[in-house]
Amino acid sequence: MTNDKVFKLLGLFFVALLLFNFPILSLFSEGRPMGGATVIFTYIFLTWGAIILFTALIVESNQNNKPR
Amino acid sequence: MDAGIIILISIAYVAFLFLIAYLAEKREKAGRSLVNNSVIYSLSLAVYCTAWTYYGSVGRAATSGLGFLPTYIGPAIVAPLWWVLLKKVIVISKSQRITSIADFISSRYGKSTWLGVIATLIAVFGIIPYISIQLKAISTSFDLLATKQGALYLHAEIPFYLDSALYIAIALAVFTILFGTRNLDPNERHEGLVAAIAFESILKLMAFLMVGFFVTFWIYDGFGSIFRKAMSNPELSRLFSLEETNINGWEWFWLSFLSMSAVLLLPRQFHVSVVENTNPNHVGKASWLFPLYLLLINIFVLPIAIAGLDQFPAGAVEPDSFVLSLPLAHNKEILALFVGLGGFSAATSMVIVAVIALSIMIGNNLVLPLLLRTQAFHEEQYINLNVRLLGIRRISIIVVLLLAYGYFKAVGEQYTLVSVGLISFTAITQFVPAVLGGIYWKRATKKGALWGLLAGFGIWAYTLPLPTMVETGVLPIQFIDHGPFGIELLKPHQLFGLTGASHITQAAFWSLTANTVIYFFVSLFTSQSPLEVSQADLFVDIYKYRKGSTDYDVMRRQAMVKDIRILLNRFLGEPRGNLLLNAYENSQRIDLAQQKVAGADLVNYAETHLAGAIGAASAKIIIGSITKEEPISLEEMFKVLEQTKEIIQYSKALERKSAELERTTKQLKEANERLKELDRLKADFITTVTHELRTPITSIKALSKIIKETPNLPEEQKQEFLTIVVSESERLTRLINQVLDLEKIQSGPENRTLAPIDFAAVTERAYSGLRQLMRDRNIRHELMIEHQPLKVKGNNDRLTQVVVNLISNAIKFSKEGNGAITVHLCQDGQMAVLKVQDNGKGIQPKDQKLIFEKFTQLSDEDRGKPKGSGLGLFITHSIVAQHGGNIHVESQPEMGATFIVEIPIWTEKSQ
Numbered sequence: 001m002t003n004d005k006v007f008k009l010l011g012l013f014f015v016a017l018l019l020f021n022f023p024i025l026s027l028f029s030e031g032r033p034m035g036g037a038t039v040i041f042t043y044i045f046l047t048w049g050a051i052i053l054f055t056a057l058i059v060e061s062n063q064n065n066k067p068r
Numbered sequence: 069m070d071a072g073i074i075i076l077i078s079i080a081y082v083a084f085l086f087l088i089a090y091l092a093e094k095r096e097k098a099g100r101s102l103v104n105n106s107v108i109y110s111l112s113l114a115v116y117c118t119a120w121t122y123y124g125s126v127g128r129a130a131t132s133g134l135g136f137l138p139t140y141i142g143p144a145i146v147a148p149l150w151w152v153l154l155k156k157v158i159v160i161s162k163s164q165r166i167t168s169i170a171d172f173i174s175s176r177y178g179k180s181t182w183l184g185v186i187a188t189l190i191a192v193f194g195i196i197p198y199i200s201i202q203l204k205a206i207s208t209s210f211d212l213l214a215t216k217q218g219a220l221y222l223h224a225e226i227p228f229y230l231d232s233a234l235y236i237a238i239a240l241a242v243f244t245i246l247f248g249t250r251n252l253d254p255n256e257r258h259e260g261l262v263a264a265i266a267f268e269s270i271l272k273l274m275a276f277l278m279v280g281f282f283v284t285f286w287i288y289d290g291f292g293s294i295f296r297k298a299m300s301n302p303e304l305s306r307l308f309s310l311e312e313t314n315i316n317g318w319e320w321f322w323l324s325f326l327s328m329s330a331v332l333l334l335p336r337q338f339h340v341s342v343v344e345n346t347n348p349n350h351v352g353k354a355s356w357l358f359p360l361y362l363l364l365i366n367i368f369v370l371p372i373a374i375a376g377l378d379q380f381p382a383g384a385v386e387p388d389s390f391v392l393s394l395p396l397a398h399n400k401e402i403l404a405l406f407v408g409l410g411g412f413s414a415a416t417s418m419v420i421v422a423v424i425a426l427s428i429m430i431g432n433n434l435v436l437p438l439l440l441r442t443q444a445f446h447e448e449q450y451i452n453l454n455v456r457l458l459g460i461r462r463i464s465i466i467v468v469l470l471l472a473y474g475y476f477k478a479v480g481e482q483y484t485l486v487s488v489g490l491i492s493f494t495a496i497t498q499f500v501p502a503v504l505g506g507i508y509w510k511r512a513t514k515k516g517a518l519w520g521l522l523a524g525f526g527i528w529a530y531t532l533p534l535p536t537m538v539e540t541g542v543l544p545i546q547f548i549d550h551g552p553f554g555i556e557l558l559k560p561h562q563l564f565g566l567t568g569a570s571h572i573t574q575a576a577f578w579s580l581t582a583n584t585v586i587y588f589f590v591s592l593f594t595s596q597s598p599l600e601v602s603q604a605d606l607f608v609d610i611y612k613y614r615k616g617s618t619d620y621d622v623m624r625r626q627a628m629v630k631d632i633r634i635l636l637n638r639f640l641g642e643p644r645g646n647l648l649l650n651a652y653e654n655s656q657r658i659d660l661a662q663q664k665v666a667g668a669d670l671v672n673y674a675e676t677h678l679a680g681a682i683g684a685a686s687a688k689i690i691i692g693s694i695t696k697e698e699p700i701s702l703e704e705m706f707k708v709l710e711q712t713k714e715i716i717q718y719s720k721a722l723e724r725k726s727a728e729l730e731r732t733t734k735q736l737k738e739a740n741e742r743l744k745e746l747d748r749l750k751a752d753f754i755t756t757v758t759h760e761l762r763t764p765i766t767s768i769k770a771l772s773k774i775i776k777e778t779p780n781l782p783e784e785q786k787q788e789f790l791t792i793v794v795s796e797s798e799r800l801t802r803l804i805n806q807v808l809d810l811e812k813i814q815s816g817p818e819n820r821t822l823a824p825i826d827f828a829a830v831t832e833r834a835y836s837g838l839r840q841l842m843r844d845r846n847i848r849h850e851l852m853i854e855h856q857p858l859k860v861k862g863n864n865d866r867l868t869q870v871v872v873n874l875i876s877n878a879i880k881f882s883k884e885g886n887g888a889i890t891v892h893l894c895q896d897g898q899m900a901v902l903k904v905q906d907n908g909k910g911i912q913p914k915d916q917k918l919i920f921e922k923f924t925q926l927s928d929e930d931r932g933k934p935k936g937s938g939l940g941l942f943i944t945h946s947i948v949a950q951h952g953g954n955i956h957v958e959s960q961p962e963m964g965a966t967f968i969v970e971i972p973i974w975t976e977k978s979q
Contacts, residue, residue, distance in 0.1 A: 005151070012148040020141050020324065022317025029310040037291050038299075038308045040134065041370065048144055048363050055148045056356035 008058045016051050020044075071214040074408075081409060082243055082416075088267050089247065089260030096259040103259045103266075104346040106353035112262045112340045113358045114269035116143070116331055117365055118198075118418035119205030122272060122411045124485030125366065127388035129373035133307030135315050135323075136369060136486065139493075140362045142327030150355040154332060154341060156507055158348045160610045165680035168429040169338040169499060173521075175684040176506040176607050177514035178600035184433035184685045186518060187499070190525045191335045192426055192468065194495025197533065199422060199472035201485045202415040203240075205388075207233040212392050213408050237473040240419050241466050248424035249461045258424070262344050265421060268413040273365055275410025276391070280368025282403060283375045283394055291371060298374045307374070322573040326490065329497040335425035336418060343425075388485050423465050430464040431457055432683025440689045457639075457682065479536045490572045491532045497580060498524035501587040510604045512587070515594040520587030524579040527563070531575035535560045629666045631694040632674045639681050639690075648677055671695055749921070760803055764796035809869075810943055822951070824974045825864050826857040827900050831893050834871035842879060847887035854894040861974040866947045873944045874904040874967050881908035881965070899953070899970040907964040916957050920945040944969075 018024060028043040092102045102108065121139075128136035146153075157172070166172045170191055174184030210232060247261050288294045298304035306312040310320075331337055341354075376390030385393045391411070395404040436457070501524075502517040537543045552558055566574050596604065636645035652673055653660055660666075666674075671691060678687040771789040775781060781789075835851050842849045860867075871891075878889045883906075892903040911919060919941050948955045953971035 009148040009151055013145065016145040016148065020145055021321055025320065026310060026317070029308075037295050040308055040310070041295070044134070044137065044141075045363065045367065048141070048359070051144060051148070052356050052359045052363065055359070058148070059151055059352040059355055 005058060005061075009055070012051065012054055012058065016047075019047050019051075071210075074210060074213050074405075077405065077409070078412060081412065085264045085267070086246070089264045092263030093260040101259060101346065103262045103344075106347075106350035107357065108262065108266045109345065109350040110354040110357035110361065111266035111269040112344065113337070113354055114273070114361050115265050115336055115340055115417050115421050116334075116358075117269070117272065117362070117414060118489075119202050119411055119415040120198075120485050120489040121365060122276060122414040123205050123209070123388050123391055124201070124489065125369045126373045126376065126390045127386070127484050128486040129307070129369050130377055130387035130390065131313075132315065133313040134310060134370070135313055137366065138320055138323030139327045139486075140366050142324035142329075143331040143362060144359045145324060146328040146331065147355045147359045150351050153507075154355075155348045155351045156610060157332075157503075158342050158345050158351065160507065160607050161342045162345075162348070163610065163676075164606070164684065165676045167343060167432055167680065167683055168425055169333055169335055169503075170429045170433045171679075171683045171685075172338070172342075173499065173502050173506065173517065174433060175679075176502075176603055177512075177517050178597050178603055179684045179688045180514045180518070181433075181437040181685045181689075183514060183518055183521075184437065184683065186521050186525075187502075188426075188429040188434045190495060190498055190521060191429055192471075193529070193533075194492050194498075195335060195422055195426060196468065196472050196475050196492075197488045198492035199419055199469065200476035201488045202419050203233050203237055203473060203476050205485060206236050206412060206415045207231075208386075208389055209392055209408050209411050210236070212389055212396065213404060231477070233476060234473055237469045240416065240423075241469045243416065244420045244423045244427075244465050244469075245462050247420055248427065249458050249465070257344055257346075259344075261420070261424070262340065265340065265417050268417040269361070272410040272414040272417075273361065275407050275413075276365055276368065278403065279391055279395060279407045279410075280372060282400065284368060284371045287375060287379075287394070287398065288371075294371045294374050297378060301378070304374055304377060307370070319570055319573050322576050323490070326493040326497050326572070326576055329500045330493045333496050333499045333503060334422075334492075335429065335496075336421040339421055339425040339428075419469075423468050426468050427461040427464040428683075430468075431460045432686055435460050435464075436682055436686040437689060440686060483536070487572075491536075494532060494572060494576045494579065495525070495528050497576060498528060498583055500580070501584045505587060505591075506604075507607050507610075509591075510601075510608045511591055512604065513591045513594045513596050514600055516587045516589075516591030519590045520583045523586045524583030527579035527582055528575060531560045531563055531578065532571065535571075626668070627666050627671050627691070627695040629660050629663055629670070632666055632670060635678065635690065635694060636674060639678055648673075757803070757807070761800065764800045768793050768796050768800075806940075806943070822861050822863055824859050824861055825867070827860045827862070827867065827902070827971065828853050828856040828858045828893055830864060830867045831871050831891065831902060834868050835875065835891055838872065838875050838879070842887075842889065845879060845887065846885060847879060847882055847889055849889045850891070852890070852892045852894075854892075858893065858895060858900045859974040860900050860951070860971045862951045862971065867951070867971075870944050870947050870969065871902070871904075873940045874902075874969070877940060877967070878904050878906035878908075882906040883908055895973065896970075898973050900973055902969040902971075903966055904969075905964060905966040910961045910963050911957060911959040911965050912961060916959065919957065920955065 025040075028040045095102045103112075125136040125139075160166070161172060164175050166175055168191075170184050170187035173187045174180050177183050247264070248258060284290060284294060288297070298307065310316075332341065341351075345351075372390055372394065373387065376385065376387060376394060379394065379397065380390075392404060392407055395401075395407060498521055501520055502512075505512040506517070534543070535548050538545055538548055548559065548561060550556060550559065557564055561571050561574070563574060563578050566578070569577070633645065633649060636648055639645075640648070649660060652670060656669070660670075675687050675691045678690060681687075682690070771793050775786055775789055831853065832851070839849065875889065875891065879887070882889055886907075888907045890903070890905045892905070894901050921942060945955055948969055948971065951971050953969060955967065955969045957965055957967050959965035
């Protein structure tokens with residue numbers, strides 16, 4: 001396991017922790033419609049998708065270089 | 069719909085699951101594993117989504133909007149870390165053949181039996197409410213499908229034999245037994261089960277997405293239309309505001325923290341993610357596929373909840389069953405049946421895996437160790453233990469499900485699915501400090517983990533499940549409202565006066581805080597046993613051990629090969645036992661048939677494989693019964709101690725020697741310094757004496773020359789010159805005599821005869837001899853003799869010399885032109901004391917010892933050239949010492965000096 005990968009994932013974890021907690025979350029706590037849904041609903045699901053995407057990019061990178 | 073059809077479909081569904089499991093196991097045996105695949109692995113993790121997710125989320129969303137989300141946001145936040153955290157746990161567990169979360173904790177802390185027991189109890193009692201909500205969900209959905217209306221009757225109010233929930237519990241127990249306990253796998257892996265779970269995950273996701281699509285796009289016109297509808301209704305629009313649904317940062321954080329912990333540590337999650345894992349690298353794909361699964365299953369939750377609230381009159385339908393009620397209300401019976409099946413699959417997958425995981429724990433970490441502890445080891449007990457172990461598990465499965473039914477009947481019905489589920493999450497979160505500390509903090513001890521867990525579990529039990537007992541009437545309502553015995557601080561829902569937080573949040577906060585603090589500090593104040601130290605090292609530094617080839621072993625254990633063979637055969641069955649031993653022979657290139665005694669290596673090998681079947685703690689006990697542990701024999705211990713003692717003594721001796729050496733060196737240095745000083749003094753003295761000698765000789769020579777070369781020198785002049793010559797010669801003689809005296813005195817006292825003499829007379833005589841000189845020099849002088857006679861034992865001439873020397877000295881150094889000298893003799897006890905005092909410049913304290921040394925002449929700028937030979941006081945000192953007395957000086961600069969001589973009094977007795 002490369003150290004860089006570990007730190008990237010650790011960083012992503014902290015970013016996710018930040019984005020999915022107060023006070024950042026409360027900034028979007030509105031019922032205003034946005035993109036067919038409300039601001040908070042859109043924010044949560046878009047962020048969620050982004051985190052999944054970044055996790056996939058980090059985890060799946062360099063798969064071929066791995067020793068096994 | 070007819071109840072019979074629903075039952076029939078359910079049974080057909082379960083039969084289909086068995087078929088999947090059967091096919092998966094068949095492929096596993098053929099070596100083409102279906103489950104060894106990261107997608108199946110990710111899907112099996114989705115056992116996380118239970119009836120809670122399927123029905124409960126919508127119910128939660130209907131009352132608190134986005135409040136249902138932290139349960140899924142938590143795993144989404146922590147998933148990036150899986151690649152680091154979960155992988156490490158898997159690698160450790162594989163190397164240690166760990167079979168459950170309780171086994172993991174017990175193994176980390178020195179394979180502690182008690183820790184295993186506590187962890188098992190926490191897991192069992194923590195999970196029972198969770199299982200009970202699955203029963204509730206199944207029976208509610210069954211009622212709904214069968215009658216089209218929920219809550220026909222309260223389960224608590226009908227006798228148990230008429231209760232559908234009981235029969236569901238029994239049916240689930242049968243499924244679980246069939247799934248999980250057909251045979252005893254040494255690694256606790258059930259590929260068939262995993263395949264079935266993965267299939268169920270697909271089914272429940274599809275069913276939920278289908279009802280989501282139906283509601284969003286059939287009943288309404290997509291997300292936009294639903295959300296607009298909600299916004300136009302103030303009752304519904306508040307669901308989009310975190311503030312108005314009473315969610316603050318504190319609540320949100322704790323709820324997501326609970327789910328972060330639960331997604332890894334719930335017994336069923338640990339079982340599928342760790343125990344059933346076939347390859348640690350599958351974690352990589354799972355860390356984004358599983359969150360994606362969660363995202364998909366959650367996206368329609370809020371729309372369904374809004375639709376339910378919009379379609380049904382307030383309070384008519386329980387929000388927990390909106391998922392089913394909505395298609396039923398629109399007469400989509402086939403869809404409803406499919407949705408019900410999805411819910412059924414969500415509930416059954418959870419129940420089956422959770423109960424299997426719990427039964428493994430109960431068997432390996434609770435029943436077996438206690439059995440092995442309480443009963444002495446008899447060989448016959450191991451006969452058919454394989455069967456016995458399975459029996460224990462089957463009974464545990466039934467017991468756990470009946471307990472869950474009991475909880476459901478007693479209290480579960482009163483609460484929503486989510487609120488009961490969170491009680492379980494909070495219990496499981498208690499494992500976080502012990503597990504996280506266990507894999508990253510070597511210093512953590514068994515006692516720390518044990519007390520931390522007990523404290524956390526105690527607070528959890530007091531604040532969450534205990535108050536629910538009020539419903540059953542076991543406890544009075546005052547217990548919640550005013551605390552036990554009226555102690556307000558101990559109110560279970562506002563413990564220690566903490567208000568403003570929900571029941572779950574305050575319970576999670578207090579229990580986890582106590583748990584962590586106690587775990588940390590007890591660990592720091594207790595020590596680890598050797599086994600704990602080695603297990604801690606193995607857990608924390610697992611990658612180090614994986615790279616190295618040699619397994620560590622803390623104890624050098626030996627056992628008979630025959631015994632190991634018997635044990636493996638009994639516990640794992642003969643084919644498996646033989647296979648393992650053959651594998652060992654091949655890998656080590658040895659023939660076990662040739663060996664009688666097995667070394668530590670084989671013993672450890674057998675233990676890790678047994679641990680797979682019966683847990684680490686039990687395996688340790690069983691292996692212990694056949695091994696001869698020879699950690700260190702008593703003799704060896706004594707030898708070590710002896711050696712240590714010798715080393716200590718040797719080092720002490722060395723220390724002494726070196727101290728002695730230091731002392732000697734110091735003495736030598738001092739002696740050397742003294743010698744140097746003496747040498748210097750001698751050189752000075754010679755210069756002085758030569759100078760002193762030259763002065764009289766020069767004047768004698770000059771005067772004699774004048775007398776010789778001046779024949780007509782006046783007579784009186786000649787006389788004067790001759791007088792000077794004589795006096796100068798006398799001075800020379802005196803000087804030479806003194807030097808000779810010194811030699812004589814130094815040659816020792818034995819040639820001198822000491823006789824009783826009167827010291828007072830000696831003093832008086834010497835004083836009289838110098839009186840004229842003092843008068844000439846205009847010095848006031850006084851003699852005081854208090855006692856006369858004053859007999860001392862001594863030599864007349866020598867003592868006279870002492871007195872003369874001291875008085876001459878005083879004359880020399882008394883104040884010029886205004887001198888004063890006092891000579892005082894008295895008796896003080898057994899001593900004759902002579903004091904000679906002048907009023908001269910005095911002597912510096914640093915010089916007061918030095919002046920009695922040989923050749924010392926004090927000189928400073930004020931005094932100018934020294935006036936004596938530098939021998940007077942030394943001679944005096946030597947004489948006094950020979951008389952058994954002593955001499956010292958008392959003086960202060962500018963205040964004169966007093967020389968004090970003490971000589972012992974002579975008495976008849978001393979003779």
